[in-house]
């Protein structure tokens with residue numbers, strides 16, 4: 001399971017107190033974003049990446065392979081919240097990469113800007129509703145992949161329309177499905193199926209679907225490729 | 228082929244279909260944010276207008292525009308041309324920025340755009356929070372005015388229908404039920420059980436109503452009087468419904484913009500504190516001693532002039548914890564509540580996340596006061612002349628400074 005080759009750039013397994021933990025190479029050495037542990041190796045400083053706090057970490061630990069984020073990628077990130085996961089993605093893409101982060105709530109955007117963006121020059125914050133692509137400030141560079149985590153009933157549709165606008169054929173979408181924000185009466189499994197069918201009929205091929213249990217209840221992460 | 232007009236953070240660029248820059252207008256460096264956000268809101272600065280008007284050769288029918296507001300602006304400037312909205316999101320703007328001479332290197336562009344996006348976001352945050360404060364202030368003022376109006380009308384109708392059926396008020400203590408009854412416009416001398424079938428009165432209650440109606444001390448009434456009283460009652464019932472909607476609106480807004488303050492003070496008391504201080508930011512900057520007496524300014528100045536006791540509480544008296552407590556505990560509870568409110572308002576204003584610790588620590592302190600000061604102790608809380616003098620001096624100083 002703990003095969004380094006499957007990890008994205010700048011991500012590694014680090015030994016902390018005898019246990020292997022997922023971590024990212026700190027893009028801003030000395031800076032801890034949400035109280036995560038910083039660990040120095042001989043060459044680098046790492047930030048421990050908590051799968052209970054970040055669904056991307058959870059899905060890597062649960063076995064998602066070939067995550068399309070690499071050093072230098074340009075990513076459109078929908079639903080950045082206070083920046084827990086974006087900060088690790090910022091570590092991954094590094095100084096040549098760029099992260100456009102869309103968030104609707106100005107309350108959480110304020111924290112995000114103060115605690116994360118102001119330390120990391122590879123993040124561009126955008127306060128906007130991901131429904132209204134027109135209200136974004138310029139996405140001025142070609143987007144390589146889209147990450148979407150916005151816990152809305154129509155989250156899949158929002159992800160699709162953003163991909164159609166910004167991605168080209170062959171690029172990838174990572175989509176967090178929170179089954180409870182779509183329909184509480186159906187089983188999570190049937191909702192994951194339903195959302196995958198929706199993606200397929202909108203021009204995507206499903207690569208992988210990873211359940212985030214035990215780190216998150218009723219959540220899955222889907223990776224899909226735009227045809 | 229049609230050219231494209233592109234609104235960017237640094238200025239406006241016109242390109243042809245081969246993505247070659249034909250013309251460009253750089254926003255005045257240092258004013259990019261205001262020029263960009265004005266344009267996004269459909270307001271056009273003189274320089275930009277001049278630039279757009281001078282490009283009539285390049286801007287012709289079916290030119291594409293990447294922004295809706297700019298599109299509207301263009302249609303106003305060129306009423307005879309038909310421009311088309313089309314995003315250019317999937318293309319790379321970097322070369323265009325360099326070609327148009329806005330920037331020299333990719334690094335320069337990145338730095339500018341990151342700085343821009345941070346400042347622009349901060350401005351959006353400020354705009355929104357300022358606006359939300361105003362909504363809360365208007366909302367809570369409407370609620371208070373509605374309450375006043377409803378109370379006045381209720382008293383009036385009580386008195387008016389009371390001329391005819393004075394005993395009813397004591398029979399129907401719930402004002403919702405009372406005004407529903409009055410809105411039926413019934414003459415008490417001819418009420419039937421059927422008239423009252425929409426209420427779920429008990430047998431006993433019905434008997435009491437019928438017997439009071441028969442033996443009432445009230446005078447007679449004609450149908451014209453009854454019908455106007457009934458209309459007024461219906462109006463009260465509607466206003467109460469409106470009031471509930473306004474209340475609900477305030478609760479939602481408060482939970483969104485000041486979740487901690489709402490949890491500690493309650494949404495309406497929290498909203499009144501915001502209104503009284505002039506905004507969440509301003510409330511967050513007040514010391515807790517001021518918050519404690521906010522809304523009791525008259526009593527405070529009276530006390531300073533005459534040397535009487537200063538008020539123990541202002542708006543926060545409306546908080547359950549304060550007004551339902553025995554008198555001798557109120558000062559302590561008010562002080563503790565005010566200090567937690569001060570912390571909550573600061574977290575809401577500066578951090579914006581919900582914290583449960585303050586709520587718990589307030590509950591703890593509340594129980595502690597209830598236990599420790601279960602019975603009143605004479606003169607324990609004596610307010611000495613000396614302390615008073617000091618307070619008066621500092622208040623006068625403050626007033627002098629602020630004038």
Ligand SMILES: C[S@@+](CC[C@H](N)C(=O)[O-])C[C@H]1O[C@@H](n2cnc3c(N)ncnc32)[C@H](O)[C@@H]1O
Nearest residue numbers: 079080081083084085103104105129130149150
């Ligand atoms: C589950 S949180 C994201 C957590 C974050 N991805 C992380 O792992 O650190 C969902 C976020 O999506 C935001 N959101 C909800 N609806 C949105 C919309 N229509 N447009 C943009 N953001 C939205 C919410 O305000 C919230 O901050």
